[in-house]
Amino acid sequence: MLRCDIITIFPDFFRETFAYGIIRRARAAGLVELEAHDLRRWTSDKHRIVDDRPFGGGEGMVLKPEPIFAAVRELTGAASRKDYASQTRVILLSPQGRVFTQAMAQDLSQQTSHIVLICGRYEGVDERVADELVTDEVSIGDYVLSGGEPAALVVIDALIRLLPGAVGNESSTTNESFTESLLDCPQYTRPPEFSGLKVPEVLLNGHHAEIARWRREAALKKTERNRPDLLK
Ligand SMILES: C[S@@+](CC[C@H](N)C(=O)[O-])C[C@H]1O[C@@H](n2cnc3c(N)ncnc32)[C@H](O)[C@@H]1O
The missing domain is CATH 1.10.1270.20 (tRNA(m1g37)methyltransferase, domain 2)
Structure with a gap:
């Protein structure tokens, strides 16, 4: 069983898409457990603020480190990257990441039992998250999306269909x-x-x-x- 936790400010984005096709069947068959978590759950202020202005000036907002650190620590049970269980990967979706390929999907589907996906928004995510928590910084291509949610869905879909038993006829993935x-x-x-x-x-x-x-x-x-x- 693969467990995927998604950290996002828009958990509803995933609700419908998890209810169709191979993803729905893989969940029903107990091959994968998927959960989209609202990042605001890990805020501690009254307004549940997850973003702030960039140091050094410039346009837009940046996702703050504290709620993301709290979320990843709770979901992995570890303080930082070096303490994760061997089959745990924490993926930051980012246009600055390594470009996602079928080989990476294969590697993830075979080597992991727990994946945490962090979806950025606005100008991106405070770099200390990548420095301390993230095992893989992943881009889905050389273009800029407005958020990491569509990218997380691409990664999840590509790797779920490679889980043994997810696609009816095995040869259709080989x-x-x-x-x-x-x-x-x-x-x-x-x-x-x-x-x-x-x-x-x-x-x-x-x-x-x-x-x-x-x-x-x-x-x-x-x-x-x-x-x-x-x-x-
Ligand atoms: C508007 S983008 C930030 C772009 C950032 N300022 C830059 O130029 O590198 C907001 C979020 O969308 C997601 N995103 C955008 N493009 C992506 C891509 N090609 N692959 C994966 N995630 C992407 C990331 O999570 C990112 O933090």
């Missing part, structure tokens, strides 16, 4: 894009002809070796066209 530095091959379904557009003949002939060869070549062509960087 033959996918990025598992072999290739994109997946193009897929077609019925009807064989639609508006004059035909499915490649080879896929209709039932000859498994020919279909496998065609798929390999089509995957290679698609990778060359859309992601030549993967072939280097």
Whole structure:
């Protein structure tokens, strides 16, 4: 069982999305336990303030360290990164992080039993959180979102579908894009002809070796066209 705790100022963001598809099934099957926590729960002032102005000046607000430290300490039972249990990871979603890949999703799905995800907002999170608490600073791509919540969802979705038993047919996670530095091959379904557009003949002939060869070549062509960087 994998446990994922999300620290956010918008816990309702996750409510609906956890109720669909593979995430819903994985929860129902007891493969994963997901909980979105309101960061304000760990404030101690009357107004439940989680942000403040940046030292040195500049635009916007920064998430304060105290509530995040209190949240991570309670959820991990440890004072800082060096005291976490061996299968615990604390992930800060940040455009300044390492770019998330399928290999990282695989690593997380195999090596961890507890993940805490910290979602930033505004100008970001006080750097002492990254320095002291975070094991992985993760970006989902070279663009800036307004908050870490969509990024946390991307990470959670990618790794839950890799948990053994989460996806019905196991081969559907082993033959996918990025598992072999290739994109997946193009897929077609019925009807064989639609508006004059035909499915490649080879896929209709039932000859498994020919279909496998065609798929390999089509995957290679698609990778060359859309992601030549993967072939280097
Ligand atoms: C507006 S962003 C802060 C951007 C920050 N000032 C910068 O330029 O690096 C607010 C929050 O959204 C999240 N975020 C934005 N872009 C992200 C990305 N590409 N990957 C992961 N999280 C992201 C982070 O949690 C971040 O703290």
